[in-house]
Amino acid sequence: MKPTRSGDAAGAGSRTRRLPLVTDSQRFGRVLKILGPGLVTGAADDDPSGIATYSQAGAQFGFATLWTMLLTFPLMVAVQEACMRIGAVTGEGLAAIVRQQYPKWVLYPIVGLVVAANTFNIGSDIGAMAASTQLLIPAVPLPLFAIGFAAVIIILEVFIAYRVYIRILKWLAVALFAYLVTAFLIAVPWATALRATVVPEIQINSGFLYIVVAIFGTTISPYLFFWQTSNTVEDEIAEKRIGTDGTAPTISKRYLRRLRVDTVFGMFFSNLVAWFIILVGAVVLNSAGVTNIVTAADAAAALGPLVHSFPNSGYLAQVIFAIGVIGIGLMSVPVLAGSSAYAISETFKVTEGLSKRFGQARTFYLVIVAGTLIGLVLNFVGLDPVKALVLTAVFNGIVAVPLIFLIARLSSRDEVMGKYTSRFWSKLGLWTAFGVMGVAAVALLISLTFSGSP
Secondary structure, eight states: OOOOOTTSOOSTTOOOOOOOOOOHHHHHHHHHHHOOHHHHHHHHHSOHHHHHHHHHHHHHHGGGGTHHHHHHHHHHHHHHHHHHHHHHHHSSOHHHHHHHHSOHHHHHHHHHHHHHHHHHHHHHHHHHHHHHHHHHOTTSOHHHHHHHHHHHHHHHHHHSOHHHHHHHHHHHGGGGHHHHHHHTTSOOOHHHHHHHHHSOOOOOSHHHHHHHHHHHHHHSOHHHHHHHHHHHHHHHHHTTOSOTTOOOOOOOHHHHHHHHHHHHHHHHHHHHHHHHHHHHIIIIIGGGTOOOOOSHHHHHGGGGGGGTTSTTHHHHHHHHHHHHHHHHHHHHHHHHHHHHHHHHHHHTTOOOOTTSOTTTSHHHHHHHHHHHHHHHHGGGTTOOHHHHHHHHHHHHHHHHHHHHHHHHHHTTOHHHHGGGOOOHHHHHHHHHHHHHHHHHHHHHHHHHHHHOOO
């Protein structure tokens, strides 16, 4: 017998039954449950390096870089969708597929560059988390905060199930919405901002090209390619789509469609937040003459209008900024370290996976520990935290170019993807991403050659 809908008769003489009401929080919880690798990838993309880069872009160039978000969104979707599809169809990570399809002289440099970029990114993110916390507790030395965050991240990622860990951190990502709220509390010239978004302004100088490549690099980041491919496989393991006998995953068009929706939503969330960070930086900082963000306090000042009517508004702005940086940092550093661990484990054919315990994947977890510790050490060599964050984004923007080339090739190969090879729109997005990021990287290198540092 079919269940009756609310208000329908359940039968002759029976009382009307009503289905239980679903609250808004329950609906939101269901959405979070449906959204998986794509949402985590998108949220982790707005890591401390991203926050610093977008804030600097708004402060230094005003609205002039808003158009980059309209460009990077479809390109980001194309690359991450291809990575998702590669993982879903093959049941293996990106490095494993590259190992199978290309010689070692291609594999090793690619993995080496990604691990180097990830390690530097980990170091700059930990430094940013420490600097943000020191805004709130200035009496404690910055190195102690850095050591503390590194220890917490290692303990949580090695000894706590990642799905439990990430479920908590998804809520910390809500702090990023502070930028959206701030935008509606300040006098934004919306017509000018929207025009700058759809009509690109390109300045031919090393400073502008440097920040554009940084935006591309922190938005379309190499570590996300490896992470989403492998995390999709983890999702398949959790859903028992992959057997223990090494057979190919059991997938369907409906399953891929669900993952595609997840990916698009995650990338949209990432780019939307980034657009608002640039916008707020332009209106609050650039208009006040602050064109160079040197410290975490400078970046936190962008959130001042959010709490300007409260006592100690400057401190409250720093609290909100610190919560956002710390929350996203706690999410992104494990993604960075995990991305390196997947890449190295797949390269050398050792057991991998956050779904496995430490004793089952010892090398995998030791790579996570080593990457986090090496990143921590970078904070003791005198790097400026804010400059390191933007420099990391630039490095990622350059490293991403050859990786996108490989992803475009792999996702179109019949022997790899079977009937799920890239179609016209996927190929167009991938090769456009390769071309755009390649041209930007080459233009920057030429500019720096002739004009020196940005």
